[in-house]
Amino acid sequence: MSGEKIKDFDEITSFLGVYGFFQILIIVLLNLSAIACGYTGMIMIFVSDTPEHHCKVSINSKHNSTDVEVPFREQRSWVGPDSCSRYKLDGNWTETGAPSNDTEQCLDGWVFSTEIYTATIVSEWDLVCDNAWMVPFTTSLFFVGVLIGSFISGHLSDRFGRKPVFFFTMAIQTVTPLIQATSVSWVMFCILNCLRGLGQISNYITSLILGSGMLSPTARLSYALLGHSLGFGVGYALLPIFAYFIRGWRMLLVASAIPGFLFIPTWWVIPESPRWLLQKGRVEEAESVIRAAAKRNKVPVPEIIYRADECLELMQNKSEDEQTYTYLDLIRTPNMRNITILSVFIWIATSMVFYGLSLNTSNLNGNMYLTCFISAAIDIVVYVATWLLVNRVSRPTFLCSALMFCGIMLLIIKLVPEDMDVMFQVFAFAGKIGVSAAFSFIFLFFTELIPTVVRNMGLAIASTAARIGTIICPYVIYMVVR
Structure with missing residues (x-):
């Protein structure tokens, strides 16, 4: 019966056309919202990248007492055999700066190259060597948030409406990276990373559902398969451009919040899904959305679009079918x-x-x-x-x-x-x-x-x-x- 309802909706609203001004406006705005999702979804590429590093050495030798700064790669060659150990500082350093052959762990921490980044979370909290497992764990927590968001977004949008959930999850996706950029510990960053993943996928899915509820089958296929995916891809493409000019992880996160603030005025432009309103029996509100769409498309609209008794009957039949x-x-x-x-x-x-x-x-x-x-x-x-x-x-x-x-x-x-x-x-x-x-x-x-x-x-x-x-x-x- 639910299939009949969708068909009836598409037939009755066919007077709106397929690609009128209203449909194009909705497609453009919701596809633009996917840009932020693409940027946020891939940002860990740069935020959690591991710069070149070597052990920190607190000594005065010919290598670091000169007025000329020693290149980072040259430092690595005499500080230790690899990035997780250093030559022992036991007084065996010679006049020529040659170290002992014995090695020890990086007891004083690490020095990170700033050639590519000013800072990442790896250099911020020394997530290398024995702590290197924390880097994939941090990224995995983002996808744990994505998993949770995938579960709850559909239920929330079915209960409270597509539009409120869309803007609420966009608010989460906007505010969370701003707070995350002020993280004072790795644990705080990880918790907020999970929340950021929840907001990202919830916003992406809800915008997909919201747009599909206002478009004809032909436009819906293009919107879902092409437009929304393209928005995600554009956001992904903008990420390395922003990262090239913003070399610090904190400001890179702040940049991801900009689209959310730009979307505030669209609250008064993007309507609630008329399909969802009909499912909830809010016929007058659904008709109001359809009439506003017809006005934007400059097409005539029937005097009566939907009768309340028909919608309630369809809702009841749908519920009975789903319970089976x-x-x-x-x-x-x-x-x-x-x-x-x-x-x-x-x-x-x-x-x-x-x-x-x-x-x-x-x-x-x-x-x-x-x-x-x-x-x-x-x-x-x-x-x-x-x-x-x-x-x-x-x-x-x-x-x-x-x-x-x-x-x-x-x-x-x-x-x-x-x-x-x-x-x-x-x-x-x-x-x-x-x-x-x-x-x-x-x-x-x-x-x-x-x-x-x-x-x-x-x-x-x-x-x-x-x-x-x-x-x-x-x-x-x-x-x-x-």
Whole structure:
């Protein structure tokens, strides 16, 4: 019955057109909100990057008593054999500055290079050597917040409305990094990082739901598959540009709050979803939104759009239908069981590889700002290509081809000699093309594949699996880099 309701809504509001001024305004504003989500979602690339470092040495020798500053890399060569140990300071330093061959831990802390950053959380709280595990843990906590946000955003928007939750989560996404930028400890930063992840994904999902509730099926597909993904990609692309000019992690977080303040005036422009209002029986408010949209589009509107008794009857039938199904229905039949199991594995693998390649750009040899920007540019191009191909290639063929291409490119990397940095980057970016296509496509694919009556539950399971993959992802990078 819920399918009939959506169809009735689309038919009755067809007089609004597909791409009138109202629809274009909503698409543009909500896609702009996704820019902040893309920036925030990838900001840990620069905030938690590990600068070059070596042990701190509190001595006066020929190496540090001259008027000329010793280059950082030269300091590393005589302070210790690696970044986690130093030559013992036991009086064996010679006139020529040669240290003892015996080593010890970095008892006095570390000195970090400021060639790339003025500071990151790693240099702020010495998250290196024995404390290096704290870096992936910090990033994982962001994705724990994303997992929680994925769970609660849908329930909150169903209960309180799409618009209030959209602006509330945007407020969280705006205020949290401002507070996080004042963190006085690693623990405080981690707690706020989790909250930032909750706000980021909740805002992204709610804006997607809010926009979809006001658009026709044709515009809805373009909005979800192209527009919203492009907004995320643009935010990702802006991140290395901002990071290039803002070398400190605190101000980089502050910059992520700017879009939230710019969006304050849109409270009076973006309406509540008329679909949600109809579901709640608030027919007059829904009609008011539709009439305002018609006025913006300069089209005539019928005198009566919806009758209250019809909406209430549809609401009652929808509730009765939804109470019939449970999560067990996702594994009750062989076909549904296969779909559920495949969705879990595909979402875990796709999300883990997508975020793994994105977050690992700082470990690719070369200019990290350029590599990060190229990675984001690839995503933008792939999103457009996916939108163009989605109705020209069968769904299973497209998804399978994208994942296979990514896997083959990443396997070939193991055959590339270590000194061939350019080839390594080429194959890494080629793999990113495949996984980005799959990442932007899987939501649409499984939305169509899972039956309507269990669709929300099926997507919730798949989305949870994806978040588990992203939580594990920073540790995979950590183990590989080590």
